[in-house]
Amino acid sequence: MEFLSVLDVSFFLLVGFGTLVGIIFGAIPGMTATMAVAVCLPLTYALGLNNGLALLLGLYVGGISGGMVPAVLLNIPGTPSSITTTFDGYPMARRGEGEKALRICVIASVIGGLISAAVLFLFAPLLADFSIKFSYVEKFLIILLALSVIASLSNSMLIGIFSGVIGIWLSLIGDYSISDGGNGHTRLMFDFMEPYLFEGFSLLPVLIGIFGISTILLEAEKGVKRDVAGERVKIGASGRFSLSTFKGSLTNLTRSSFIGTFVGMLPGVGGSAASVLAYTQEKNLAKDSSQMGKGAPQGLIASESANNALTGGALIPLLSLGIPGDATTAVLIGAFTLQGIQVGPLFIPENHETWYIMMTALVLANFVMFVLMFFAIKHIAKVVMVPKHILYPLIVMMCVVGAYAINYGIMFDVWTLLIFGVLGYLIQKIGLEVAPLIIGFILGSQAEVYFVKSLESFGTYSIFFTKSPIALVLWALIAASVLFAIAMGFKSRARQKMELSQMHTPSNTTAGKRHDSTNG
Template identity: 60%
Template sequence: MDMFEIISPLSVLLCFLGVFMGIIFGSIPGMTATMAIALFLPITYTLDLVDSIALLIGLYVGGISGGLVPAILLNIPGTPSSLTTTFDGYPMTQKGEGEKALKVGITASIIGGFFSLIILYFFAPVLASVAIKFSSVEKFLIIVFALTVIASISKGSLLGGIFSGFIGVYLSLIGMFADNNQMRLIPPGFEEELVYGFSLLPVLIGLFAIAQILQESETGMKASPHQNFDFKKDKKNRFTFKVFNGQLINTVRSSIIGTFIGMLPGVGGSAASISSYSQAKNFSKHPEKLGTGEPEGLIASESANNGLIGGALIPLLSLGIPGDSTTAVLVGAFLLQGIQVGPLFIPTNPDLWDGIIYALIMANIIMFFLMFFSIKYMAKIIYIPKYIIYPIIIVMCVVGSYAINNGVMFDVWTLLLFGLAGYVFMKIGIQVAPFLIGFILGGQLEKYFIDSLKGSGGDLTIFFTKGPIALGLWLLIAVSIIYAIVDNRRTKKSTAI
């Protein structure tokens, strides 16, 4: 469908707003794209589907892209995927090439973003067309596979991550059981408030905004102590597109790595940046220079960084599998609009699918022009004092939670409860991302399990004898678990050293 039949002027404005706010959240250390999306979810509830998607995609692209600002200027990665951006970005800043480094990173970002968008456009419908033939058994196994992602993202504590996921699944089952209208797992005195369980939106905002603010308050909220950077006009250090001469293979290779790793649930953005950077070093003509302020390393990191975006949306939109906390929050955004992501999403929502593609195109273009031509001013975002911005965020959280169900005070208590719970989780080792994935997928896990048993007359062997697709999914589940165990042991060994 024609772009202008789907995208309205309001969509463009909201996408611009999303990118701008996403850059702010990505640029300030301690604030993330996930927090930005969670915070703006209440606004999407009142918007048209395409308009809300334009806002959220803008936040996603802006939040991921904004992470390069503190990585280059402060040596603090704004996002996990901008980890290796610090390796060459900060040394360039120390040599007086801060503006040049920022523009190199921004240009590499849009290249990686558009590359992953092309892969998303052609690959996701193919994957969905296969998955659309799945019965309730295969859908149950897909959810089980998605839950094995919990093990993959449980860095440092495999059992802790699995336990976190099970708590999320348990809490998702609170409320009325659909088959017999019986209440379950509800504390006495809360039957009326929890008849439909905890509202998703206050849970999301509490976990990713209130909890983060509580954690940040421990160290204080003073302005950044780092020096202000003066971008002087120096012809020698000025950015030109000639920097990319001879970097075509490096850029394409890093974009491929970022997109591919983005497609693998649970692997994470830091793995993409490290893999692309290490490959750039392996194939570099002067590998000894990487890490001393070379644009080559910066290009590898940032093209992989934004390549993650389109890659992560492939399993999300075609299979309904969120690979990390950010895409899990996006699942929540779709659920608030009454849309179930999964195999049926693309064929049953063609306008929305086109809207997502157009929103990604707009967001990447807006991100590039907004950051490239005003980077001197955008860089000052890192100096916004947190004691100014966090109280505003708290008010937005409370108002959004209260308004989501037309003025239910219990949703505000839910927000504060899960905000405090998220803060406590960080202290005792319960991991927020696995918890959230379990909370979102728990209801679907139960539904498809019961539907499968109804179809088989209660025979549990149906999950193993359904056919080759089911066996293939069991193989993927086994591979995911084995990978998680091996990766967990490797992580423990590296930290021990």
């Protein structure tokens, strides 16, 4: 418990402040937890590691939780992980049970977050101890597995792979260091770009641009003054909340929380997959699911416990393997980079104090989120009325100032911010995926180093297949993820054909009847 001695009042205040700001970001349609963390990332340099992590983890938990507010009141998911919350939350709000729905979501969220934190505390050190024994071969295959999982769980496997390859290509721009097995020359650039890109694109401006500027551009395209008053409903006071609502929901809570934690461990999958999977399981396994989608509390419990459990689950691969579990934890890598700390198998053994401080901040953020949202939900809900034409310019200004200050005033970092902001906007407009691209960017250079080092050590490509039983298991998992993607692709096509045939059948029948009546 020695780590408690380094915590001061500022630590607890930053957890509370971060959670509140995260809730506000999550509650404003179009804003996300990832954007909140990215925009506030430069502040952590001045705060130091412990206080910086307190702020960012508060933003993470608050941002995920805040998405429930517009999901219930506006039928608009505040964050991608709140999609299934709209299914039952908005119908309850239309019945005047908005306050009851939000309180159900808050309790489910805090339970899911605490369960995932417990799994993180128990499982991450074991995985880190195991992964310390990995050679360059296993490390390369771990990254290859992460990239294959991301691609296989994308909307299209080919699009996911292509997006990841673009990210890897961008990560390789710059000097090919001799220490990494290279020739010491720059690559993938024109000669006039060498003064700016000798060390490649700086990670933090890339992250802020992808998740900050591009989001602003996408939302601005919809119209920052768009009026959603017609969609807004009052919180309402009918249908008052009671803990008896959770009677018989222990299985749903536990199952959904573990589903969210497990999905969070899969790199790049995201909270929307966790909440959809948990919601689907509850609908399939519940004794009575007839009201789900019409305003059933059990649907809210499944959705919110799963998406908040994502927070602890996504930190497991980040802290034990150095692989981000989702877009937000990819941004968290930037916080460690600012403090000169590398996450991976050695992080927990070499940084016990930081590890315990992270766990303290994560648990505390869940409790702060509960207190803020449960007892002040009527006031929190008002943030959906913030004018976007005032909010967005302030966020852009914070992004630009943060990018400029990160590396002590390098103007090219601002250009990097703008370049990747526009790139992030364009790739989403043409149908590519951000998560595979950004995780490919983060892991691409590491994958190259491990691949080259493996060949230098053993001199043959066969080493990737014969090095150890662990390598064979990883290859089996890679193959399974690819086969899963192919199977899901065939299933999706079959479903689309069936839907098309069902659409055409009634019209054909009607046409036939008309033809017969005409002949008669």
